[in-house]
Amino acid sequence: MKSVARVSAPLAAAAVALILLPGTAVAAESTPVIRAGTATAAAYSGKIQALSFGEVYFSGNAPFIGLVDTTCQYAQLRGGVNSNGTGGYVNYVQIDNNGSGGACPNNQGGTTTITTVNTNGSGTIYYDDDHANNRDTFLKLPGNQPGVKIKAVIEMPAVTTEPQTCYYGLTADTPTLEIDLYNPDNPNRPDPTLAQAQGSAQGQQFYLMPTETNDVYCPEAAAAFANVVVKGESVPNSGTYNQKLYATKAP
Amino acid sequence: MKRAKAALAALLMLATPAAMASPAQAEDIPAFDFADCPDLPDRADPRFWTCNVIIVNGGKFVLGKFDQVINKQMKITYATGLDPDTRKQVTVFGRLRAERMTVRKGIFGDPILTAVYAEPQYAGSFDVVPGPIWKMALKVRIINPVLGHNCRLGSDRNPLRLNLILGTTNPPPPNTPISGVKPVLVSTNPPIQKATIVDNAFAVPGAESCGLGLGLLNAVVNSQAGTPAAAGRNTAIFQQYGSFKKYTDIVP
Helix, strand or coil: CCCCCCCECCHHHHHHHHHCCCECCCCCEECEEEECCCCCCCECCEEEEEEECCCEEEEEEECCCEEEEEEECEEEEEEEECCCCCCEEEEEEEEECCCCCCCEEECCCCEEEEEEEEECEEEEEEEECCCHHHCCEEEEECCCEEEEEEEEEECCCCCCCCCEEEEEEECCCCCCEEEEEECCCCCCCCCCCCCCEEEEEEEEEEEECCCCCCCCCCCCEEEEEEEEEEEEECCCCCCCEEECCEEEECC | CHHHHHHHHHHHCCCCCCCCCCCCCCCCCCCCCCCCCCCCCCCCCHHHEEEEEEEEEEEEEEECCEEEECCCCEEEEEEEEEECCCCEEEEEEEEEEECCEEEECCCCCCCCCCCEEEEEEEEEEEEEECCCEEEEEEEEEEEECCCECCCEECCCCCCEEEEEECCECCCCCCCCCCECEEEEEEEECCEEEEEEEEECCCCECCEECCCCCCCCCHHHHHHHHCCCECCCCEEEEEEEEEEEEEHHHCCC
């Protein structure tokens, strides 16, 4: 999705965005109906998983050296939502290089290890009447959610021998974030060969937390780039995410 | 005639090792200001930008036979940023401020006529790329009354192209590899680091516009300075302190 300029969100907030399906837009928001698979299927309220496909990037600007660009191969986020888009939450975030905790390489000759410290963020999904960015729905995440905290340990051996520990979250001055969401049959979804609901973050921003002790080279803000497949549970609380999801506008 | 001969004699001394003022003291941390921070590009998000100031206060500059200890400060101000929509880095140059350095004191005790000075100048391009590598185009103004106001080694059109690194170089011979020194924080508030960046694989163009602005003395300068000098015969060692400021602390 096209990021909203000057909008920030922590990684977990972006995760919440990626796993919550329908929503209402700022300028043309409507209430959605999240459904179990098709435009006429029953409403779905329950747990949701967003699983990345392709590479996941986190990019920031560090003092003196410029771009610090981290590339991960795996991101999984889990949470839940009501069928009308309300009550969205995320309670699990995993971002690494292989699904098993490996650190992600960065462009400064080292690796970045991303750890979720707290995931207590929330948001709402809206249906977009105007279909900005060709989306069907979008997740809106308000800023100032101190319950979200992501730790990134950035190694830049070409610059410094000291790994840089940085904490990112939804800070007090973080503006509202939007993330685009697409139905399984939207021709503009990130991967048109996948007939599943998808989400996209393209430059979603999250900010360094001033309430934490951050090292000198920590980028003040980081932009996230990821595409995900979004699914629900066909059997509630089974832990198996195999339910196709679809969003329509509420009547 | 006597004046020209004296000046020429000064030029002939160019190549001899400079008995120069001593380098800056080791832990003399300079004062930083951010007055030269460039304006951000249109629509840039200040959270993705920093203004960086490097003050070079030691090291050396070997350009052909011209072996200059850096005994005056050079202040380099530049901004680095990121377009959060495209993941592309952007570098915006602010300013290079450098004092003239005495290459050769007046051989007759005359600080004007027979002394020769060198002054590094920005030559139109600067970038920081992952590595990191500081890519800087420079020219060096050679100052002496006989040489005129525009005598330089290099120009905007044909500059010295430095690729300064913290790591180890891989120069062509006769130069051998040299290494920089990774940053060490000497202050956290304000943030100040100390480091050394190096390059000894760059070429130095010949002299231009020396002698009444017509280049009449280009050949003399080149002869004495050993320029143009191919890559492998020149060295830049910048011992420096650096500080930065976030643009969120600069832009209201």
